[in-house]
Amino acid sequence: MIEARGLEKVFKIKGKRGSKERDSSDPRDEGKIFRALRGVSFRCDKGMVLGLVGPNGAGKTTTLRILSTALTPTKGSIIIDGEDYSLFPNEIRRRIGFLSGTTGLYPRLTAREMVQYFGRLHGMEGKALNHRMDELFERFGMQEFVNERNDKLSTGMKQKVNIVRTLIHDPSIFIFDEPTTGLDIMSVTVFLDFLTESKHQNKTIIFSTHSLHEVETLCDQIVIINRGISSFAGTSAALKQEMGEKTLERAFAKQIEQRESMEGAA
Ligand SMILES: Nc1ncnc2c1ncn2[C@@H]1O[C@H](COP(=O)(O)OP(=O)(O)OP(=O)(O)O)[C@@H](O)[C@H]1O
Numbered sequence: 001m002i003e004a005r006g007l008e009k010v011f012k013i014k015g016k017r018g019s020k021e022r023d024s025s026d027p028r029d030e031g032k033i034f035r036a037l038r039g040v041s042f043r044c045d046k047g048m049v050l051g052l053v054g055p056n057g058a059g060k061t062t063t064l065r066i067l068s069t070a071l072t073p074t075k076g077s078i079i080i081d082g083e084d085y086s087l088f089p090n091e092i093r094r095r096i097g098f099l100s101g102t103t104g105l106y107p108r109l110t111a112r113e114m115v116q117y118f119g120r121l122h123g124m125e126g127k128a129l130n131h132r133m134d135e136l137f138e139r140f141g142m143q144e145f146v147n148e149r150n151d152k153l154s155t156g157m158k159q160k161v162n163i164v165r166t167l168i169h170d171p172s173i174f175i176f177d178e179p180t181t182g183l184d185i186m187s188v189t190v191f192l193d194f195l196t197e198s199k200h201q202n203k204t205i206i207f208s209t210h211s212l213h214e215v216e217t218l219c220d221q222i223v224i225i226n227r228g229i230s231s232f233a234g235t236s237a238a239l240k241q242e243m244g245e246k247t248l249e250r251a252f253a254k255q256i257e258q259r260e261s262m263e264g265a266a
Pocket residue numbers: 011012013020034036054055056057058059060061062063
């Protein structure tokens with residue numbers, strides 16, 4: 001079980017030389033800080049798939065980076081299996097598989113060497129590591145290119161290497177930032193089937209996506225993040241019912257609009 005309680009994240013805005021300089025007309029900018037998260041709470045139990053959805057820049061990646069321990073929240077906490085994860089971060093890192101949208105692959109390593117490297121970082125060796133790699137390479141249809149250098153791979157191939165790198169140590173908690181980006185239709189199906197199977201193996205799965213199809217077919221829970229706030233947590237059926245809409249697309253759009261007009265009025 002993983003629970004986010006009242007997460008807030010404030011970024012310091014860098015000056016001209018920084019890459020993240022912002023437009024000062026942005027209503028969320030407060031002087032030299034930017035409040036990327038202003039209250040994000042949700043809970044994902046074992047054997048559950050939770051989908052994080054929301055507009056661009058809403059705070060999904062920031063939330064996932066906090067869950068994965070890559071970022072420290074300014075306020076709030078993460079509870080894993082009843083304990084605050086800041087008390088045992090190394091143990092938590094072993095339990096988590098984090099797929100970041102920005103992780104690069106070492107260009108001169110082959111896909112196989114790259115995955116092997118991460119397996120070793122997790123203390124895996126010899127036959128057990130080779131067996132696990134071969135199992136995952138076969139599962140994701142990667143045999144034809146595992147001995148190619150990473151800089152020769154297509155976007156989708158690189159994404160598969162990243163996915164496998166994340167899963168090599170058989171984590172119990174999956175935290176995936178837009179995992180299907182760049183994957184072809186067949187590979188998306190393979191990946192979603194893999195997540196369904198993992199869910200039945202009692203894994204805890206949280207992923208961000210812009211695909212409401214993925215949400216509807218796979219997720220037990222949706223969390224909508226908008227302007228740094230979790231504005232809905234529940235099933236897709238509950239969201240449709242609450243919004244009085246038949247399709248998830250319309251229910252999602254209506255929820256976002258309603259929240260934005262409430263914020264505008266406040
Ligand atoms: N290191 C940082 N410094 C300053 N601002 C940041 C930093 N990282 C993220 N932000 C800002 O925080 C906000 C939330 O970003 P985040 O990447 O979490 O959004 P997102 O919901 O994942 O968006 P998308 O769907 O486009 O990937 C954005 O306005 C972004 O510019």
